Amino acid sequence: MKSLKTSSSRPFKVIPKSIVLAFLIVSVVGFLDATYLTAKHYLGEVPTCSILEGCEKVLTSSYATLGGVPVALPGAAYYLVIFLSLVAYLDTPRRSILRFVAYLTFLGFLASLGFVYLQLFVLKAICLYCMASAASSIILFGLGICVLKYR
Amino acid sequence: MADNNHQHLTKRERRELRREEKKQARLHEQKQEQRKRLRRRITLWFLMLLGVGGGIFGMVQLAKNPSSHQISPSTPIDSTAGWTKGNKDAKVTLIEYSDFQCPACRNSYAWVKRLTLEFNDKMQFVYRHFPLKQIHPNAELAARAAEAAGRQGKFWEMHDMLFENQSNWANRSDAGEIFIKYAQSLNLSVEQFKNDLNSREVREKVENDYQHSIQSGIDATPTFFLNGKKIQNPRSYEEFKNLIQQAIQSNS
Numbered sequence: 151m152k153s154l155k156t157s158s159s160r161p162f163k164v165i166p167k168s169i170v171l172a173f174l175i176v177s178v179v180g181f182l183d184a185t186y187l188t189a190k191h192y193l194g195e196v197p198t199c200s201i202l203e204g205c206e207k208v209l210t211s212s213y214a215t216l217g218g219v220p221v222a223l224p225g226a227a228y229y230l231v232i233f234l235s236l237v238a239y240l241d242t243p244r245r246s247i248l249r250f251v252a253y254l255t256f257l258g259f260l261a262s263l264g265f266v267y268l269q270l271f272v273l274k275a276i277c278l279y280c281m282a283s284a285a286s287s288i289i290l291f292g293l294g295i296c297v298l299k300y301r
Numbered sequence: 302m303a304d305n306n307h308q309h310l311t312k313r314e315r316r317e318l319r320r321e322e323k324k325q326a327r328l329h330e331q332k333q334e335q336r337k338r339l340r341r342r343i344t345l346w347f348l349m350l351l352g353v354g355g356g357i358f359g360m361v362q363l364a365k366n367p368s369s370h371q372i373s374p375s376t377p378i379d380s381t382a383g384w385t386k387g388n389k390d391a392k393v394t395l396i397e398y399s400d401f402q403c404p405a406c407r408n409s410y411a412w413v414k415r416l417t418l419e420f421n422d423k424m425q426f427v428y429r430h431f432p433l434k435q436i437h438p439n440a441e442l443a444a445r446a447a448e449a450a451g452r453q454g455k456f457w458e459m460h461d462m463l464f465e466n467q468s469n470w471a472n473r474s475d476a477g478e479i480f481i482k483y484a485q486s487l488n489l490s491v492e493q494f495k496n497d498l499n500s501r502e503v504r505e506k507v508e509n510d511y512q513h514s515i516q517s518g519i520d521a522t523p524t525f526f527l528n529g530k531k532i533q534n535p536r537s538y539e540e541f542k543n544l545i546q547q548a549i550q551s552n553s
Contacts, residue, residue, distance in 0.1 A: 182356050189364035198534060199403035199433050200521040207436055210404040230353065237349045241342050275436055 165248060165300045173251065173293050174236050180258075180286030181229035187222035187279050191215075208277035213268050221265070225283055228258055232290065248297050255287070255294035262287035365536075383429040383510070384456050388422050392552040393545065396427040396526040398519050401444060401463045402437035402471050405534075406523045410464040412538045416545055423549050428460065430510035431522050439476040442498075444507045446480040449497035453489045462487065528552070 190209070199206045214220060232251055239247040262284040269276050383396065397413065399406045417426050430448075432440035443463050450459030462483050463470075470476045477498070484494040497503050514524075525532050527548055535541035 178356070181353075182360055185357050185360040186364055189361040193361075193364055193536075198405045198521045198523065199400055199436065206404055233353070234349070237345065241345055 165245070165297060169293055169296055170236060170239065170248075173290065173297075174233065176286050176289045176293070177229050177233040177236065180283055180290070181226055181233055183279055183283050183286065184222045184226035184229055187283075188220055188226050191220035191222065205275075205277040205279065207275035208269055208273055208280055211268075211273050213265075213273070222283075225261075228254075228261075229286070232258075252294035252297040255290040258287035259291035382513070383427040384451065384460070386417050386426045386428075386457060387420070387424050389425055391423055391425045392528075393420075393424045393548045394427060394526075394528055395424060395545065396429060398429050398431040398514050398522055398524040400430075400432050400437060400440045400522040401447065401460075402440040402467065403433065403522045404467070407464050407467045409523045409525075409534070409541075410461075412535070412541050414461070415538060416541060419542070420545055420549065424545060429514065430507050431514040431519060431524070432507065432511060433522060434511075437471070439471060439473070441507060441511075442476055442480070443470070444510075445498050445503050446483070446494075448503045448506055449494050449500075450484060450487065450489060452497045452503070453493060455487050455489060458487050459483060 187209070191214075208214065214222075232254060235247055235251045235254075239251075265280060266284050269280060395413070395416070397406075397409070399410075413426060416424070430444040432444045434441050447456055447459045447463060450456055463480075466479075466483075470479045473479060480498070481491060481495065484491055523534065525534065527544060532544060535544060
């Protein structure tokens with residue numbers, strides 16, 4: 151009865167639970183990845199150099215920190231905000247929360263595009279952890295678009 | 302009539318009472334429902350925050366572990382080739398496969414320098430080139446610069462200079478010019494240095510070291526061998542020092 155009432159009073163389509171779940175999983179992956187990179191930075195360990203990976207080149211480059219703060223830190227905060235917002239949505243399913251998250255993913259998407267560009271064309275080295283974060287951001291952006299489509 | 306009225310009133314009263322009771326029951330149910338919802342919310346947030354805390358803790362622990370993508374060498378490590386420092390008759394030999402352009406090597410350079418000073422009589426240190434040319438465009442040139450300085454007896458001086466100033470030449474397209482300036486400041490014959498830098502012998506020496514490293518199954522820098530055994534890269538000077546001390550004690 152209740153659901154009938156809501157669907158008749160609201161012209162919106164219901165956002166599938168799978169989208170929310172995917173959002174949650176990807177934000178957790180991004181958060182763990184960015185936290186790992188932040189921890190690496192603050193533990194002061196310089197990553198070893200390897201034939202195939204260019205991680206150390208990326209992580210020790212001038213683009214890896216902003217005023218002494220590793221860029222992974224705001225990255226971790228970004229994923230955490232998305233994750234907590236999704237928990238808030240699970241708690242009280244207000245569509246505005248999902249819309250906020252969806253708009254927020256634009257930010258992550260743009261930052262990730264910038265980082266991928268720097269790795270491929272400026273540093274000419276690829277850090278797998280950074281690429282994993284970029285992939286997470288791009289997937290989140292895609293999911294954000296899906297959410298915005300459900301009006 | 303009066304009796305009838307009374308009966309009517311009590312009926313109404315009874316009905317009201319029942320209604321009141323129902324209302325109370327509904328309120329109680331609602332309260333219970335609310336309490337249940339609150340409990341569910343608290344559990345949800347508690348579990349999620351616990352998960353976040355656990356995630357951060359796990360990642361910090363993971364980050365504390367040294368990188369482990371290195372493989373063990375497939376061929377025995379020859380302890381004679383390479384540039385040596387310290388006591389040649391010492392029972393403890395530390396070999397490093399290193400790249401002048403590698404930031405982690407720059408980091409361990411400072412520790413190794415302290416170790417060679419501290420255990421000068423008890424340890425021999427061997428430096429071998431493993432310039433990761435695929436990711437470090439100036440690494441091979443830097444290795445040749447050290448070799449060229451070595452031909453004039455100043456390998457270690459150039460070695461120190463290259464590491465100390467790594468950030469000044471690592472991403473420069475004119476690194477060759479910078480190395481010539483270093484040679485000048487080390488009072489080397491610049492002409493000879495330039496010749497040696499581009500000589501076939503020096504190129505071959507660096508290439509041989511590189512090939513030897515590849516054949517030994519080494520794929521990362523710095524890679525350390527203590528008395529022929531590959532060690533996990535120490536994370537601090539103290540850790541490194543303890544490893545050397547243990548090796549000295551067990552071989553004395």
